[in-house]
Amino acid sequence: MVQQTVHDLAEFECALQQPRMLLFKHSTACPISAAAYEEYRAFCAGHPDAPTALVDVIADRPAARGIAERCGVRHESPQAILFANGRPVWHASHMAITAATLAAAWAQHA
Numbered sequence: 001m002v003q004q005t006v007h008d009l010a011e012f013e014c015a016l017q018q019p020r021m022l023l024f025k026h027s028t029a030c031p032i033s034a035a036a037y038e039e040y041r042a043f044c045a046g047h048p049d050a051p052t053a054l055v056d057v058i059a060d061r062p063a064a065r066g067i068a069e070r071c072g073v074r075h076e077s078p079q080a081i082l083f084a085n086g087r088p089v090w091h092a093s094h095m096a097i098t099a100a101t102l103a104a105a106w107a108q109h110a
Contacts, residue, residue: 016083024097025076030077043106
């Protein structure tokens with residue numbers, strides 16, 4: 001798995017240097033987020049070369065909010081955002097985050 005943990009906006013900007021990058025916003029206090037995190041991990045296991053980034057929305061709240069402002073996608077948690085060439089091209093939240101929806105979005109924006 002090619003995963004980067006994002007603690008601030010500088011790290012986020014660095015992660016965006018990839019042609020495509022999947023960002024996962026995760027709340028360690030939420031059972032829905034825990035389920036979505038397992039789906040994200042399943043996607044990562046099936047796509048080991050996919051660049052991904054993880055933001056802990058509780059520990060790194062300013063980064064999570066700053067990313068929403070930077071990319072124009074309203075903050076939710078859990079949330080997955082696919083970036084292509086530094087711009088958001090797809091996003092999902094809560095129960096819409098499954099390994100299958102992540103894989104379909106990844107394939108669609110290849």
